[in-house]
Amino acid sequence: MVGIAIVSADARADILARIRAGLGMEARAELSEPPPIDATRTSPDVATRPDSCARFARELAAVGGEAIVLVEAGDAALARAVAERVARFDFRAVAVQRDSLALAAAAGIPAARLIQLSGASIDQLERADCAIVAAESLIADTGSAVVHVTAYEERLLPYLPPACIIVARASGVQVGLDEAALGAGEDERGERVFITGPSRTADIEKTVVLGAHGPGSLTVIIAAD
Amino acid sequence: MTDVRTYRRGEPVALFVPCFVDVFNPEAARAVVSVLERLAVRVEYPSEQTCCGQPAYNAGHFAPAEELADRFARVFQDYAWIVTPSGSCAAMARAGFAHLSPSSPAASVGARVYDFASFLTGVLGVADVGARFAHRVTFHEGCHALRELGALDASLRLLGAVRDLTLVDLPLADECCGFGGSFSVSFDALSTSMGEAKCDHALSTGAEFLVSGDPSCLLHVGGMLRKRSSALKTLHLAEVLAAT
């Protein structure tokens, strides 16, 4: 922690007092009854998992990403699919999240093409041309991958390299953006990020350009259960 | 706009004619009378009527606006049904009076005021008023009628039932024409820039008539069309519906 006093207790008290005065209330600790959490869905239900995977792939494609749904089960099949992709695009410096699924997915990549993440400096990460991260879950309705990154170097992975491969399990596909997907009450640190397609901008004449600051290429590989 | 109350045959309907219609566009009000009487509705014109107070309300002068709203309520208090050829005056009565004073007599009288199109379709339940108008027409709904009164469907249903009429879609139909009362004077260049766009869109349809349920839009856009010496004429919806 930093030694210099940054916090002003007066400001805090003043602002809270202004709010209470503005609302015409005394200091109180109890919240009023909240509006119920309601189930207004933004999408029609998708009943079965194959439907969900197909829906996910469609939604991701619509925003410029690509989903690969594996048929063959097992980590070996996933590792093969990832290695194939790395070879096809000739990625030479792949940074992998220290996560069991991500590491399993990267098992088929030649060691010479991997960047060791532990103790990696940012300069090394800047050199990476591809990141492999794991998704906790996928949201079919929006084509989003939910990625949780907890360590400093890992937090740069979804954003810094120009290509990003996200690996996920088919069992992790959820239908829509509801409470479960949003993950209430977690006590982890770092960042949970919903990633929906490659980085993009439309700041010039509303024309969409992919690869604004984050990766211009985003692939989600879904391992069969 | 649909209503929970029902109109019983023979009930008198009061007509509210705002001042600028009285002077510049009395044909619109006469057309309302003509259509309603054709439908066997008893029309009355309370002679004490003047203004709903909208100019004062929109300019932020609430005290004068309230004075005129109260006056309006006194003049029209005996009527269950009040109809006006002006969408913005109807919106003033229905929403503005309540905003000025929520539980006032004016607010309850205001709730009985209808724009002409909504009254025909929503209260009388009529879409075909027996009109014939063999012309190409495009339609602009005023913002208050469009958004506060939700009258667009009513207007389009009424026009759709007019024999021999060809209705052409107006591009960017839901964009404001730029009148805005005193705005048209205080921010003249903005107002006319919006009006020019409306004129251009209307002219692009190749229609012979630009029709609206709001005479104030017509005063503004019509004034600009005349300045351009355009052949495109403006007409109030009631005038089209009165034609046979």
Added chain:
Amino acid sequence: MSARFDRAAVKQKFREPGAPPVLATSMQRSLDHKRAAQAGVPWEALRDRAHALKADAIANLDILLEQFERRFVERGGRVVWARTADEAADAFLRICQAHGAKSVVKGKSMVSEELRLNERLAAAGIDPVETDLGEFIVQLAGHKPSHVIAPAAHLSARDVGTLFERKLGLEFSDDPQTLSLAARARLRGRYVSAEVGMTGVNFAVAQTGTLIVVENEGNGGLSAAAPRVHVALMGIEKVIRRTADLATFLPLLARSGTGQKITTYTHHFLGPEAGKHQYCIIVDAGRTALLADPATRESLYCIRCGACMNVCPVYRRVGGGAYGSVYPGPIGAVVTPKMVDPAAASVLPFASTLCGACKDECPVKIDLPLQLVHLRRLAVDTAVAGGLLERRAMRMFVRAMSDVRAYSRAVKWLRLTSRVAQRSPWKPGPLGAWMRRRTLPAPAGQTFREWWGSRS
């Protein structure tokens, strides 16, 4: 240091609207995207729900802020409260100095504009680096953002090409792809060399003490992740009760802002990991004044999607720069008088036809035209607007409308003057202003009242 509102300059800009045509085209494009995206979801139900959730959050604002603070601190973050924009900027500078910052990478934040943070940082010898493409362009051009989500909406691709050629020494291009990627290359190295990263906040969840930031470019993620210090700037109104409420807000915000189902990145910042510091500066800066008036409280429900400006025919013609405020468009006209300067009340709320298009587009159903009328009333009541002449004219008008005989005299006068004005080359006053670009119809030979009288 606080921004003052230049009433005369703003009025002039509304009197001579000068937005470039590219603005209207881009705004229409945004609106088309929004409308396409809202089809297929229960849009009205979502809006009603969002309105109710915001109403609830604002009604419990004090408790939710305290709850948020507690949870955020439990996660290892530090909270700083700031009454004014200056206080917030001071706090930001102290944080930078404490961490020895030489440069700050900035994600997009409107609160940062309220703080005039770039000026303050530069004055303290710290380099502020805008990383959002639009903000980067605007900073390079020395402009202010002209739109809450598209800061460079007033510039065409050609304008940007010329700017990059002049300021960055790049070969001219008017291809958005080439230009966007040039900015990317330019900014790459800045993230990792900056000591402090700044982001705004879209939602602060009281239940969990987490910060939600949405964006598309990835610059927000990089700004938060790469430097060792992350400072988030938020207005007091950003707090919501629960994570579950995001299921309502996220789809509304993305659809309304850019026509997306969800933004490319939705960051949930969960507190600093090892080796990292995280701060949240909670800023009032006039928001409690909006809260104190029940008639303007609703403006705090705003989620800054920009839809009200996208659709506004006035905004499209004058551009964001004309409003003389950080927040342009209809929401800017509503919040500026109370948040920034009461002088704004004499111009901004009046520069509208009250057409209500903004209200229809607003994803949280803020009744913007009603608030504009309310602010007009306050301006008149406090003599900020509606001068002596106008008051006198209004009294005359009411007198003429209070009695049928007076009304008939006024009508006669109106008929006469409009006939004379039509022929006269000299057209003074409001009638003249009206008739420069429009004609009046010839008054009818018989008023409706006369016709009715002659009939019975």
